[in-house]
Amino acid sequence: MKRYLIILLLFDFIIGRGSNKYFDQNSLSKLESQRLEKKLYTDFKENLLLKRDSEMKARLIKINNKEIKFDIKFFGKKSEGGWSLFFSLHGGGSVPKSENDRLWIRHKTLYELEDGILFTPRSPTNTWNMWHQSHIDTFFNRIIQNMIAFHDVDPNKIYLMGRSAGGDGVYQLAPRMADRFAAAAMSAGHPNEASPLGLRNIPFTIHMGELDDLYDRNKVAIDWGDQLKVLQKNDPGGYEYFVKIYKGKPHWMDNLEASALIWMSDFIRNPYPGKIIWRQDDVLHRRFYWLKNINPSVGDLIDVEISGQVININSSTVSSVIIQLNDNLIDMDKKVVVKYRGKNLYNGYVSRNENIIKDSILEYGDPQSIYYGQIFLSLFD
Numbered sequence: 001m002k003r004y005l006i007i008l009l010l011f012d013f014i015i016g017r018g019s020n021k022y023f024d025q026n027s028l029s030k031l032e033s034q035r036l037e038k039k040l041y042t043d044f045k046e047n048l049l050l051k052r053d054s055e056m057k058a059r060l061i062k063i064n065n066k067e068i069k070f071d072i073k074f075f076g077k078k079s080e081g082g083w084s085l086f087f088s089l090h091g092g093g094s095v096p097k098s099e100n101d102r103l104w105i106r107h108k109t110l111y112e113l114e115d116g117i118l119f120t121p122r123s124p125t126n127t128w129n130m131w132h133q134s135h136i137d138t139f140f141n142r143i144i145q146n147m148i149a150f151h152d153v154d155p156n157k158i159y160l161m162g163r164s165a166g167g168d169g170v171y172q173l174a175p176r177m178a179d180r181f182a183a184a185a186m187s188a189g190h191p192n193e194a195s196p197l198g199l200r201n202i203p204f205t206i207h208m209g210e211l212d213d214l215y216d217r218n219k220v221a222i223d224w225g226d227q228l229k230v231l232q233k234n235d236p237g238g239y240e241y242f243v244k245i246y247k248g249k250p251h252w253m254d255n256l257e258a259s260a261l262i263w264m265s266d267f268i269r270n271p272y273p274g275k276i277i278w279r280q281d282d283v284l285h286r287r288f289y290w291l292k293n294i295n296p297s298v299g300d301l302i303d304v305e306i307s308g309q310v311i312n313i314n315s316s317t318v319s320s321v322i323i324q325l326n327d328n329l330i331d332m333d334k335k336v337v338v339k340y341r342g343k344n345l346y347n348g349y350v351s352r353n354e355n356i357i358k359d360s361i362l363e364y365g366d367p368q369s370i371y372y373g374q375i376f377l378s379l380f381d
Contacts, residue, residue, distance in 0.1 A: 028352040030327055033372045037357055041367045045149045048365065056150050061142060066135050069122040070143070071108045072151075076115030082154035084116035085147055086261065087140070091164025091188070094128040107166075111258050114265075117151060119143070123165075129192075131162060131169025134283045137177060144180055145365030155368040156182060156269040161260060163187035164251065171224075176281040178202040179289045179369070182269035185260035188251055190215050194281065196227050197301070200238035201273040201289070204228065205264070207257035209249035221245065237275065240267070271369045272328045275305035287363060290329060290371065292322035306330065313340040319380045324360070324371035325350050332373060345377050 028036065055061045061068050074083075090107035092100040104122040111118060123130035124139070147153040160181045162170045167189020174184035175198030183203040196204070208221035225243035232239035242263060246253050271289070278288045280300040286292055293300060302321060303314040309330055311323060323338065330336050330350075338346040352372040360371045 026351070026353055026355075028354065028372070030332065030352070033327075033352045033357065036354060037361075037370050037372075040358055041361050041370070044361050044365060048145060048149045052146055052150075056146055061139060061146075063135065063138055063142065066124040066139075068124045068139050068143075069104075071118075071120045073108075073118045073120075074116075075113035075118065078152065079115065079154070079157075082148075082152045082157070084113075084157040084159070084265065085144075085151075085153045086111075086113060086116055086118050086159045086161060086264075087143075088118055088120045089131050089160075089162030089166030089169050090120065090123070091162075091166050092123070092126070093130055093165040093168075095126065097126050100126050100130075107163075110255060111261060113261060116157075116265075117147070117153065119147065128165070129168070130165055132172035132192075132194075132283070136169065136173065137283055137285070140173070140177065140180070141364070148366065155366045156271065158269070159183050159185070159261075159264045161185040161187070161264070162189065163257060164189060168192065172281065172283075174202055174204060175199050175279070176283060176285055179271070179287075180364075180366075183264035183267040185257070185264055187257040187260065188212055188217065188253065190217050190220060191224065195279055196224060196231065196239075197277055197279040198281075198288075199228070199241075200231075200235065200275065200277045201270060203240035203242075203264070203267045205242040205244070205260050207244050207253065207260055208246070209251055209253050210245050210247050211250045214251065217251075218245070235275075235277075238277075269368075271366070272326070274307070275303075277301075277303050290324045290326075292324060292374070293318055294320070294322065309334055309336050311336065311338045313338065313345075313377075313379070316340070316379055320376070320378045323375045323377065324356070325374065326370065326372045336375075338375060338377060340377075340379060345379075346375055350375055 059070050090104045092103040108120045148155055158181050160170055167186045170184050170186040171189055171191035172194045178198050181202055185205045187207040206221050208218055212218045228239050228241040246256050276289050276291055278291055280296050280298055282298050284296040300318050302316040302318050305312055306329055332350055335349055350373040356374055
């Protein structure tokens with residue numbers, strides 16, 4: 001009897017039953033995961049609609065000691081997949097509150113859409129970095145969740161634009177929150193210490209007046225265009241960009257930058273790109289597309305891509321990473337291989353797990369960005 005049991009276990013291992021897929025008693029089938037995903041997101045949405053109804057009616061969201069007012073305007077018709085959403089960030093900065101209020105009020109009238117929702121928030125602060133402090137990411141994550149739930153926004157058609165100080169914000173937010181937006185448009189801003197590396201999967205357009213030379217904004221805009229050109233040349237599958245310098249125009253471009261709305265509208269977010277380049281900004285994030293970094297540091301950089309059932313970590317400065325997966329990225333009923341520096345770090349099945357689906361929904365509240373399983377990898381052991 002003992003000999004028979006050993007042979008049976010050996011047979012199970014040979015055919016793949018020795019992998020974590022079969023040892024995990026909570027492993028779900030593909031169909032079970034899809035049904036559970038819909039149910040859990042429906043529950044999340046119903047709870048959100050109940051708890052956040054007052055803030056949406058008041059058009060005022062409070063988180064900790066900060067608050068953000070906002071204006072919403074609807075244009076045209078909703079498409080079959082839901083409304084397109086355009087964030088539009090006003091200028092201003094280190095000026096009196098009354099001046100930033102005036103600029104916000106004016107900004108609400110600057111642009112019109114053919115179809116979509118124009119979302120114009122009032123910055124929570126009156127500082128030079130009003131649109132790229134850490135609380136902005138938290139607010140935008142909440143706003144995106146709300147707009148999907150309350151106004152049937154298509155998660156794959158969310159766009160980011162801003163001018164002047166708002167343009168500063170776009171330079172910084174687009175790379176570090178690229179997984180939330182379909183495209184981004186920067187007008188008359190300055191990137192400060194931001195890097196374009198995280199823009200691989202988000203089309204990015206720059207609009208600048210030729211004479212806008214304060215802080216060398218015009219020169220920096222051209223330099224970013226040059227950087228994006230090199231990045232795209234070295235990685236033809238990514239870094240879609242367009243730079244427009246308006247001849248003879250100063251900081252105020254007579255609203256010519258509104259053409260960016262048409263340019264952005266041609267793009268739809270891919271929530272599950274086959275390749276990710278993730279660089280940590282000074283505002284740290286623990287999730288970016290299908291990667292997670294549980295202990296991020298400023299400047300962390302990782303380059304990962306998926307081809308079939310093989311995941312290649314091309315380069316990394318992080319010591320550990322979590323790869324999140326679903327059936328859009330791989331066939332989760334087959335083994336997956338993870339390689340780094342010519343070695344196989346993982347070769348096995350990845351279980352679909354209810355808790356991972358739950359966590360994925362709670363983190364982003366995005367029905368188009370949900371994962372079923374994950375692999376934890378230590379890279380520098």
